[in-house]
Amino acid sequence: MPRAPPTFRKAIVAFAASGDIPAATEALASLRRVADSPLPAEYYNIILNALARLRRHDDAIRFYGEMTSVHRVDPDAYTFNILINSSCHAEGVDAAMRWFGEMQRRSCAPTGVSFNTLMRGFFREGRFKEGTKVAREMLELGVGLSVASLEILIGGLCRGGEALMAAEVFVEFLEDGVVPEGFDTLELIEALCRAGRMQKAVEVVDMILEKTKACCLSVPAGVTVLDCLMKARLLDELCLLMGRMVNHGIVPDTISCNCIFEALCESGRTADADRLRLLAKEKGFEADDVTYSMLVQGFGRHGKRKEGEALLGQNFEGHLRALRSAPPGGGSSQSEQLGCTQYLKGNQWPKLSCTWNLAASLTSTRPPLAVALRHASAFSGDNLTSLTTRCTSRIGDSPGLASIGGHTACVPIMTPPK
Numbered sequence: 001m002p003r004a005p006p007t008f009r010k011a012i013v014a015f016a017a018s019g020d021i022p023a024a025t026e027a028l029a030s031l032r033r034v035a036d037s038p039l040p041a042e043y044y045n046i047i048l049n050a051l052a053r054l055r056r057h058d059d060a061i062r063f064y065g066e067m068t069s070v071h072r073v074d075p076d077a078y079t080f081n082i083l084i085n086s087s088c089h090a091e092g093v094d095a096a097m098r099w100f101g102e103m104q105r106r107s108c109a110p111t112g113v114s115f116n117t118l119m120r121g122f123f124r125e126g127r128f129k130e131g132t133k134v135a136r137e138m139l140e141l142g143v144g145l146s147v148a149s150l151e152i153l154i155g156g157l158c159r160g161g162e163a164l165m166a167a168e169v170f171v172e173f174l175e176d177g178v179v180p181e182g183f184d185t186l187e188l189i190e191a192l193c194r195a196g197r198m199q200k201a202v203e204v205v206d207m208i209l210e211k212t213k214a215c216c217l218s219v220p221a222g223v224t225v226l227d228c229l230m231k232a233r234l235l236d237e238l239c240l241l242m243g244r245m246v247n248h249g250i251v252p253d254t255i256s257c258n259c260i261f262e263a264l265c266e267s268g269r270t271a272d273a274d275r276l277r278l279l280a281k282e283k284g285f286e287a288d289d290v291t292y293s294m295l296v297q298g299f300g301r302h303g304k305r306k307e308g309e310a311l312l313g314q315n316f317e318g319h320l321r322a323l324r325s326a327p328p329g330g331g332s333s334q335s336e337q338l339g340c341t342q343y344l345k346g347n348q349w350p351k352l353s354c355t356w357n358l359a360a361s362l363t364s365t366r367p368p369l370a371v372a373l374r375h376a377s378a379f380s381g382d383n384l385t386s387l388t389t390r391c392t393s394r395i396g397d398s399p400g401l402a403s404i405g406g407h408t409a410c411v412p413i414m415t416p417p418k
Helices: 005-017 021-034 041-053 057-070 077-090 093-105 112-124 128-140 147-159 163-176 186-194 198-210 219-231 235-247 254-266 270-281 289-301 305-325 334-363 369-380 384-392
Strands: none
Touching: 005 021, 005 041, 021 041, 041 057, 041 077, 057 077, 077 093, 077 112, 093 112, 112 128, 112 147, 128 147, 128 163, 147 163, 147 186, 163 186, 163 198, 186 198, 186 219, 198 219, 198 235, 219 235, 219 254, 235 254, 235 270, 254 270, 254 289, 270 289, 270 305, 289 305
């Protein structure tokens, strides 16, 4: 073939992309005249795809007939994929299946795109069993399931209200070892939970963990099933499943963990919540001040003072030492007052608040700020007078915080200074 074809090919692509089919066809005819051998299907597919994109299905079929009958060009897999997709939209999946049959008669091996297009077509028409059959045929022919294929299959069934069927198919494929790496079961888990099939969702997650296919279970998917168990107050199952998930490296985010811990604490299972926190910590979980405050109050609410104090000592000793680096507030200058205010806003308020909450939970009363400061002093090793002066020296007219000095008690802190 002479060197002209690349130039002609660019012209065909440009005309087809702009929707000028007559010009693209003329460029193709000019290319045929200068070529010294039959053109491959690649050049015809450019125009065929443009016709399909323009929803000119009948013209696409006529062009295919001209390509094969007049110019004796053998179609390839891409040719048939274009026609299968166009037929699904224009005539329905039955017409697309006829092109699939023609593809096989011409000894042209179907690709993953061929099967994916047919699956979409069947699910679009609500023919779920036939769509699932396409996936099985895909495996029988050795094509293999891609992530996109499984997303079409499971997503199509779930969106069609067949979440239970989707779960059964997924479990079957998981047992057969044909689930591809990178597939996420989030849509399946959400659909099962919405349909009230919580136990099936738990079964799917258990199977994933058992088959060591944790890559199929994203954090959002895991959180979804845990949230479902939490709302159903199935706390034994919740603790067991979360423990298994964390052991496989699937650690919920801090907010989700806090919701779970709160549910456990309210049910008198603060020890279980703290055990899960420690387990998650080994896998990189970072508890925030809400986490610690919740657990400390949970222990205090159920009379477990020692456990609450141990938790505070274990997890807040380092945080409370930050008091030592607080800007001095003993002076009366405006800059010193502002520095202390900013420190309380940005650094110290959550820790001091949690300490105060511990005192509240352990004494069953709202203690004065001085009690909270004594707890802070005990764990930080700081002098109480110095600590009190530095943390509560005159801070303008900030609401919720009274000026105190030395050991003088004051009203409780209810909100952080603004």
